Each structure stands twice: as C-alpha cells, then as structure tokens.
Amino acid sequence: MKITDAEVILKTSKHVPVTSGSRTRGTEASAVTQQRTIRRRLQELTNENYKEVKIDTPTSFTKSKQGKTVNSRRVLGSKKTLANVFDDDTASAEYYYSLVAEPSKYSVKLRCNVCGYFGNTKCSKCGASSCSLTCVKLHTLRCSQ
Structure with missing residues (x-):
C-alpha cells in the first residue's frame, strides 16, 4: 500500500493527540476535528498548486507542410477511409501469396x-x-x- 504525503503529515503531526481508551470523549472529538482540518488544508494546498500542462503545437508549422508535395496532395485528395486502405492491402497480400516461382536451375x-x-x-x-x-x-x- 502506497502512503501519500498527506498521510505522513497526519501521522507525524505534533498537534494531533494520540487517542486512547482512558481519555475523555471531548479530547477524542477534538483530535478528530484537528485531523479533519489538517486533511482539508492539505487538500486545498494540493488543489492550489495543481496546474495542467498543455503543450500547443504551432499552427504555422503544421499547416505549412500540408499539401506541398505531390504525394501529400494525392493522399489528401483521395479521401480514402481506413476500411478502403485495409481492403486494398489484403488484396495485394493475397496476390503476393498466390505467386509461384520456377524451380531452381541449380541443385540444392x-x-x-x-x-x-x-x-x-x-x-x-x-x-x-x-x-x-x-x-x-x-x-x-x-x-x-
């Protein structure tokens, strides 16, 4: 089981008294509330420092290369779906396996x-x-x- 930083702080905190059976009910309740406030404060701190990293690609870089070469214009203009590409690929594979070579002139x-x-x-x-x-x-x- 992995222990988070918040659990380590809660366990090592000096402000939270250790509860035992001989203590009164009031001190146990205050210990629980102190633990709850510490957890809430730690959660606020983790939410406060959280930043989602987003890397944007420059649009000028991606758009400048599209459609410049003959092959890229041909691919972009064909509008083939992925299913069409797979159908063409299986047809060429069947043709490849149907080919038969002549026997060799030389002995093995x-x-x-x-x-x-x-x-x-x-x-x-x-x-x-x-x-x-x-x-x-x-x-x-x-x-x-």
Whole structure:
C-alpha cells in the first residue's frame, strides 16, 4: 500500500493527540476535528498548486507542410477511409501469396549442421550433413545424446 504525503503529515503531526481508551470523549472529538482540518488544508494546498500542462503545437508549422508535395496532395485528395486502405492491402497480400516461382536451375547445396560450410557427408541416423572429421565427431556426440 502506497502512503501519500498527506498521510505522513497526519501521522507525524505534533498537534494531533494520540487517542486512547482512558481519555475523555471531548479530547477524542477534538483530535478528530484537528485531523479533519489538517486533511482539508492539505487538500486545498494540493488543489492550489495543481496546474495542467498543455503543450500547443504551432499552427504555422503544421499547416505549412500540408499539401506541398505531390504525394501529400494525392493522399489528401483521395479521401480514402481506413476500411478502403485495409481492403486494398489484403488484396495485394493475397496476390503476393498466390505467386509461384520456377524451380531452381541449380541443385540444392547441403550445408554442414555444425559450422555451416558445404557438407558432403551425411549422418546415417538422422541424415544431417557434415563437412569435416571434426564436425562429424561433434555431430555424433550430439546425435547420440
């Protein structure tokens, strides 16, 4: 639980007497009223110093750049809604996924699974390729585990 500054002041204030069961009813009531007045005064102080920060952008800066370039005039003149932009975007994505490339003229080169160099030997257990004797030894340790 976070303690505010007002609660700290209320707890450490010397003017508020500590209430106990042996005290009379009048002193307890005065302690409550003192606490209430302290809370009210602290609330007034926090409200008095409160200022809302508002940063205004200069209108000359924003208006001077609108519509100056060809692309910005085209965008401002098109009056497309956000739904139209999303529809166009999904249509182009569907076209992209429908494209098919030709098979490669060159054969697929196998890469070593350990170091990434061109591998010419394959593991008999898993079929992973290796390029040298050191990579084969490393792969057999990993493959057997």
